[in-house]
Amino acid sequence: MRYDVVLLRYGELALKGKNRGQFEHRLLANVRQALADFPGLRVRRAYGRLLVELGDVPFAEVAERLERVFGLVSFSPAVRTPLELAAIQEAALALMRSLSPAPRTFKVAARRSVKNFPHTSHELNHLVGAHVLRNTENLTVDVHEPDVELAVEVRPEGAFLYVESRPGPGGLPVGVSGKVLLLLSGGIDSPVAGWRMLKRGVTLEAIHFHSYPFTSEQALEKVRDLARVLSRYGGPIRLHVVPFTEIQTRIRQHVPEAYGITIMRRFMMRIAQGIAEKRRALALATGESLGQVASQTLESLNTINRVVTIPVLRPLVGMDKAEIMETAKAIGTYEISIRPYEDCCTIFVPKNPKTKPDPEEAAELEQALPVDELVADAIARTEMETLDWRARDEIADLL
């Protein structure tokens, strides 16, 4: 079936007043952004919905994009006809005939917002249903449990007919909730944390700690690929790459091995807070969850968190590993995360890390290091890049 438009629905109930206008505005912009590279396609607002006019673009390609636009509750590909009964009947028949597998039962559910249309919704149900019945075989009406419900919406700009409603990803439109800086390693957890933050409508930037030559070019490339995947959900993503070798080396030289990871993570938090201030981000986000590894005990989170005042959001804290992996697979980051390159969190892992570090003791040990100076230097040398899954590089052009 060749569809003319897609009707997009969003969560209306939760929204009131000024918020709603901002929500709609943002969602419209995000849908346009997600579909920007389809020539001839248009997106506009229409009566508490958004409407995608497909032009020549196949619905399947648009659906794949819409499934990643947060704030959408559901969407339906529809056929549009002029406001004439005969046209509506013909479109209904064509739509029903195009279905595979062929349904055995159906019902028509008409609604009209044009009150001067010559037929009531009730009449339309019968007129459209009868026309379909007369011109098909092996199809009957079942108003209680039909295989297919054919919706007919009569609106000022035309009649819309559709039979399917696909779930959107829900959540809030990216951009309505302010900016968050995500600590992005190459692992499985942090990209999932980023995705969950995007789903809450934040604008996401990411920060990565790169310890070349202890970690490879491939490890950084992996992080870039993860950011590219996240950009499918939230538009282009700024990635801040922090040169971390100097700090890691100093920690290794001056801090007892058991406290190495704790103090390394305290440095990361300080640097992230510095970058967040520069970029006007209101919170940090991490992929930490409780009690998985030594650095994620409550004692450890407490000791690490002490060095910053900015809120640290941990959207995975209530999830277990299986759930996190399932999400990673569903959003497309898992296959990238399991590439076997070491990142700064897996290198220099001590044999016996302190599982219950103490904030006072950590602070004491840091006396051996010029903390402020090292942090300021790392922030100054941090480089920012922008990653967008749609950006074509020379390799994409080759293919």
Next chain:
Amino acid sequence: MIYLDHAATTPPHPDVVKAVTEAMTRFYGNPSSLHKAGAEAGRVLQQAREVAARALGVSPGEIVFTSSGTESNNAALKGVAFQYRDRGRHIVTTMVEHPAVYRVAKQLEELGFSVTYLPVDRTGRVSPDDVERALRDDTLLVSIMHVNNETGSLQPIAEIGRRLKRYPKVLFHVDAVQSFGKVPLDPKGWGIDLLSLTGHKLRGPRGVGLLYVREGVTLFPLLAGGGQEGGLRSGTENVPGIVGMAKAMRLIREEQAAKPDHFARLKRRLVAGLRAWGDRVLLNSPERDEEAAPHIVNFSVPGIKPEVLLHALEEEGYLLSTKSACSSKKDEPSRVLMAMFGDEERARTGIRVSFGYETTERDVDGFLAALEKRLSELLAWMKG
């Protein structure tokens, strides 16, 4: 010269040649190397895998690049047989498979596996009922080609896949070397576990193929070594070949979407022309679209040595095949045509015409005119 032998191999697409050359020149690093050149080659490989996966409608992690369709078929059949040999020893396939499946099945028989070779009807197709009836408790694998390389016969893969869903321990392999980009193919929707492709049937380079391995399926790797391709296929990756294959896959899917009726139109024209010969020319390919992929048309001229007709037509400027290119040098009746018709003379005299997206209606008309001229001569000479 008009090339009507696309089922044997295809002229490479100029854009593919360019991409292969560029990849070979610029991305020469070994993807396993840790330096920049290696990382870059790794990125090329990764992106090529994504392009290939998208063209096939599967996940990048489910793509294993190989050296050919033959290797993909060997990796699938032997990989399953060796991996699961403790669970069972039985394989189901058909009498009309390409030698790259058929001979592998014969090898596995020598190694103690038992193989059921299903018969086909006069359209060259197996019956899904027969497939189901052939299953045993110890059946490991069903391997059935999608489109036959000699006749174009289209096996009911979707229906077989649907039925095999009730037998979760039986894996389903499809040799789709002749079908991808020519007829609809949906590995995920049809319940296919393993699927073979090759680059050179798609206007891509030779020396590169692909095996789709559904997530969750484990194979015993044929080639052990450095652990490339997720450990399933060791050997330094053929990056330029893989780039060419992925690009060719993307391009042919675009052609397929743009010209959905192209082959059916050409076939109708050719078949109408062949019909004019009455019973002197026997059409071996099924005529209906649901029974055959329309880019391959096979016919027999009983009484005429096919090589003679082939050479006569070559003199007129038309290149085609007898049987499949892989077995055309042996003077034996076609195993495929024998299975379909049980008629040795018919099976010995098959001629195959196969189209590409570049083939035009004028080419078909020209071919029919050449056939008219040379076959009339040959038939008169035979009588004389």
